[in-house]
Amino acid sequence: MPSMPPSASSFLTLPSDPADKLRICGDWTLSHYSELRRLVNAVPQAQRQSFTQVDLSQLAGLDTAGGQLLAELLGPDQLQQLSESNPDLARERRTLLQRIASSCSDQPEQERKEPLLLIALLERIGAAMQGFYQHVLELLGFIGLTLSGLARNLLRPGSWRLTAVVAQIEQTAFNAIPIVALLTFMVGAVIAFLGATVLESFGASIYTVDLIAFSFLREFGVLLTAILMAGRTASAFTAQIGSMKANEEIDAIRALGLNPLDILVLPRVLALLVAMPALTFIAMLSGLLGGAVVCALSLDISPTMYLSMLNENVEVSHFLLGMAKAPVFAVLIAVIGCLEGFKVSGSAESVGEHTTSSVVQCIFVVILVDALAALFYMEMGW
Template sequence: MTEPSTPPGSADIEPLAGSRLLRLSGDWTLAHYSRLRLRVTELGNIGGAEVEITQLGKLDTAGAALLLDLLGAERLKQLAPALPVASRALLRTIHFSLQDFCEEEKPPERHIGLELLARIGKTVDTFRQNTLKLLGFIGLILETLAHNLFRPRRWRMTALILHIEQTGLNAAPIVALLTFMVGAVVAFLGATVLATFGATIFTVDLVAFAFLREFAVLLTAILMAGRTASAFTAQIGSMQANEEIDAIRTLGLDPIELLVLPRVLALLVSLPMLTFIGMLAGISGGAVVCAVVLDISPARFLGLVQNDIGIQHFLVGMLKAPVFAFLIAAIGCLEGLKVTGSAASVGAHTTSSVVQSIFVVILLDAVAALFFMEIGY
């Protein structure tokens, strides 16, 4: 025997004393969806009409969704006890599914002034957090250094010499070339401007003063920030992404002692030497321009430098070199340890280490210039 078929779904409005009666009947299934969808659209808001659903036949997900659109979740919840258990469960499932996957309302647009203040606040908070992390990391480096200072067996001499070669020896040609060219440019500009006042002889003092106090150490530190800090971040970051640093800790070794300390000490050795090379190269570039443009012989150039420029200007430049070296190495290593397990994270933190290093170098150089100027040194 075949099961008797029920009529297709329908939704009819009948008059009722003082109100209206919405009678739902038949099969509300996918086979009748198009016609039922049109009927639901025609009925629109049924308001306070009474609803009769006892004559409903078969119900599937398509029909249940239409009933939810027509009656609403609250109204349908009140009428559900009149339906079979399977139909009630289906309606409840469809209701929850529509709630889970409904499109979220777009938040109202914020005022541009509030958005600007929010971004400034976020930037300041990020700067504060990065500063605290850097200070904590510097303390950890100093603690590890003090712990191993009088334990020669724990010194990593092979790694130290390797990093000195990579950060110092390999960087010497580019530092010398850059400072030589900048020295020549400074001398040419000085000679051009000072010629207006008939004081071209002071071009010698300008070049020597600028490179001994500022340009040599600043240009060298910026080069190291772009060249060495990024290399430190990429090296340590790749190890962090590949879980090699976790393996080092598992073996009972200290990553700070094994990876960070040799790099910091190497840059502490390399940057002062590169700064000295930069001083010599920058003054040499100025001497070449003075000899060609101003007819000041190298012997006279050196004599003027010796007579007019005090030793304190050389000491100021050399004193800033180890401070810059320590901070550049610390920032590079810290950003490497922040890397998560992806290549994109390595690139992002490498960029961050370069930006932070250059920012810190220029900021400290400005503070140091003001300090030495105030104390008259």
């Protein structure tokens, strides 16, 4: 039995034999923390958490600091048992002891069961795959809901919201023309410079025109437009719907007996179905114009010769193959942007997280679908 300080009797009385009780007395509060800490440290480590009987009837005061010391002295399991088996304790003290016991019991278990690096890595990979699977299911389900909504309203002209569609077309198409045209013009110029530099060593600089035409008509025109729409329009859709979700405006729409899908999603999908092909066409023209400027300045290929080579060497099928991907990208971008908006939980932080998520998902899906389309075109010989 260790020798206790003289003040031990006012706070703690250790049992002299196993039949006696450990008596907790006095105020176990922050004001006596230093003295209580000294008393608890005086109890041997082997003797702690091994008391069979504990008497709390003389406990005068208790707060979180004192409860933490009791958990260290008695152990979280016995502290939980004491809080449940002492009906004389006040309800607030029982609640405090139970919460301290649960918090103390969780932390050591986590420390003891720290997984190995490989196990932790596999666990994170599994969680990521499960999350990806859930995202795919939610996206496919929402695409199905959107398509069913379009089919349902197709033969009901009275349910068409033309004003909302026109307003969304203005925001997604007309306001995006400058940035799309400027970006594709510069990319067209860069591709022309690259083609001129590489093909010049083979004496084939004239084929720079074909390189620009094929790349923009089949790939870059629609791909760059889709990536810009993912960063500009999908994020806007998510922020708009997410803000409405946070302000409970979507709940108000449902309370009025209206369908949020018809009011918020379908106008945006229809607007992007109109905007994407138009912007893709503008992107193709701008890319070809950027390449024409570089060819005229660096390769001495006049605009007349440039247009003549386009007419002779480039078939209309390349243009059609590129344009065919625009409606698919439009639906995917609009659906992902709206879906992430509906996932917002209600806080400003959630709006930002889902806005970022919608942009990343749109870019990933657009590039993935474009790669699959390129493989399909190649296998079909188009």
